[in-house]
Amino acid sequence: MLILTVCNHKGGTGKTTTSINLSAALALSGKRVLVIDLDPQGFLTRMMGLTEPAPEASSLVLFKQDTDARPAIQELPAFDLIPSSPALSAMMRKLTKPTDVLWAKEYIQKAITGYDVVLIDTAAAVTVYSLNALVASDAVLIPVAPEYQPVVGAEQTFQTVTMVRKRLNPGLKAQRFLFTMVDGRKKNHRLYREYMRGKYDATVMSSIVRTCTTLSVSARNGTTVFDADPMARGAIDYANVADELIRLVGLDQTDLAPDSAHQPAGGEEMAVPPETIQAEASSESSASPELKTSPGPNTESASLPEKEPVRESFFRPRGPFHTS
Numbered sequence: 001m002l003i004l005t006v007c008n009h010k011g012g013t014g015k016t017t018t019s020i021n022l023s024a025a026l027a028l029s030g031k032r033v034l035v036i037d038l039d040p041q042g043f044l045t046r047m048m049g050l051t052e053p054a055p056e057a058s059s060l061v062l063f064k065q066d067t068d069a070r071p072a073i074q075e076l077p078a079f080d081l082i083p084s085s086p087a088l089s090a091m092m093r094k095l096t097k098p099t100d101v102l103w104a105k106e107y108i109q110k111a112i113t114g115y116d117v118v119l120i121d122t123a124a125a126v127t128v129y130s131l132n133a134l135v136a137s138d139a140v141l142i143p144v145a146p147e148y149q150p151v152v153g154a155e156q157t158f159q160t161v162t163m164v165r166k167r168l169n170p171g172l173k174a175q176r177f178l179f180t181m182v183d184g185r186k187k188n189h190r191l192y193r194e195y196m197r198g199k200y201d202a203t204v205m206s207s208i209v210r211t212c213t214t215l216s217v218s219a220r221n222g223t224t225v226f227d228a229d230p231m232a233r234g235a236i237d238y239a240n241v242a243d244e245l246i247r248l249v250g251l252d253q254t255d256l257a258p259d260s261a262h263q264p265a266g267g268e269e270m271a272v273p274p275e276t277i278q279a280e281a282s283s284e285s286s287a288s289p290e291l292k293t294s295p296g297p298n299t300e301s302a303s304l305p306e307k308e309p310v311r312e313s314f315f316r317p318r319g320p321f322h323t324s
C-alpha cells in the first residue's frame with residue numbers, strides 16, 4: 001500500500017485538484033484508492049459533494065484514538081474518502097506534543113487495509129496535520145504552478161519534506177514536483193519550468209498538468225474530470241501523471257525502490273536564498289522588466305526568473321464599468 005501526500009506550503013497550487021483527479025486516474029487504472037482529506041477547510045470534501053460530515057465520521061478520528069471509532073470511510077463513485085471536518089481546526093490546538101505527529105501513521109497502519117494507494121490532501125501550511133501526513137508517507141507530490149510564489153512555496157515545501165525524511169520518516173522514498181496549471185503560451189511559465197528542471201532534475205515529474213477549464217468546474221458536484229469529459233486536457237494529463245507515478249513507485253511491486261532523485265543540484269541549502277527573494281521584490285519597481293535567462297541544468301547558482309511584468313494593457317479601461 002502506497003501512502004502519498006500532496007502538499008505545497010503555498011495556497012492555490014492545485015493540491016486538491018491533483019488529489020481528486022490523480023486519485024480518479026489511479027482508480028481507473030485498477031488501483032483501490034482511499035483519499036484522506038486533512039485540510040481543515042475541507043475543500044476536497046465539499047467538492048466531492050459532502051457538505052459537513054459529523055466530526056466522528058471525519059479525519060478527526062485519526063487524532064482521537066482513545067475512542068473506538070471505526071474508519072469513517074465514504075464510498076464515492078471514483079474513490080473512497082475519509083472526509084474533513086471543521087472540528088480539525090479546534091483539535092489542532094490540542095496537538096502540541098512532539099509525538100502528535102505520529103497519529104496518522106499509527107491510524108493508517110492499524111485501521112486501513114485493502115487499498116493500493118492512500119492519498120492525503122493537505123492545507124497550504126506547515127501544521128501538525130501536514131506533518132502527520134508526511135510522517136505517514138512513502139511518497140510526496142508537490143504540485144507547483146510555474147509562477148513565482150508557487151515555486152518559492154514548492155522549494156520551501158521540498159526543504160520541509162527533506163527534513164521530515166531525515167529526522168522523522170526515513171521510509172519516505174520519493175518526493176516529486178508536479179507542474180500544474182501550465183500555460184504553454186507563457187514565456188514565464190517556460191522559464192520557471194526550466195529553472196526547476198535545471199535545479200531539481202529528475203525530482204520534477206516529466207508529466208505536466210496544463211490549464212484546463214474542465215478541471216476547475218468538474219469537481220463542484222462530486223464528479224471528476226473523467227466523468228465530465230474524458231477527452232479534456234486535464235483528464236489526459238492526470239492519466240499521464242498516474243502512469244508515471246505507478247512506474248515511479250513500482251505500484252505493482254511489493255516494495256518501493258529507493259529514490260535516487262532526492263536532492264536538488266547544489267546540495268540541501270535553502271533553495272531560494274533570501275537575497276534572491278529580495279532582488280525579486282525590488283525588481284518590481286525596476287525600469288527594465290526584461291526576464292533573466294534561465295540557468296542551465298544543475299548549476300549551483302540557479303536563480304529564479306523574475307515575475308512577469310504587469311502588462312500596460314492591464315490598466316486600460318475595459319468593459320461596462322469604464323464607459324464614462
Ligand SMILES: Nc1ncnc2c1ncn2[C@@H]1O[C@H](COP(=O)(O)OP(=O)(O)OP(=O)(O)O)[C@@H](O)[C@H]1O
Pocket residue numbers: 010011012013014015016017018039043122123124180181182209210211212213215216217234
Ligand atoms: N490545471 C488547472 N487548470 C485550470 N484551473 C485549475 C487547474 N488546477 C487547479 N485549478 C483551479 O485553481 C484553483 C486552485 O486549485 P486547488 O483548489 O486544487 O488548489 P489548492 O492547492 O488545493 O488550494 P488550497 O491551498 O487553497 O488548498 C481552483 O479554482 C481550481 O479549480
Ligand SMILES: [Mg+2]
Pocket residue numbers: 015016017039043044122123
Ligand atoms: Mg486544497
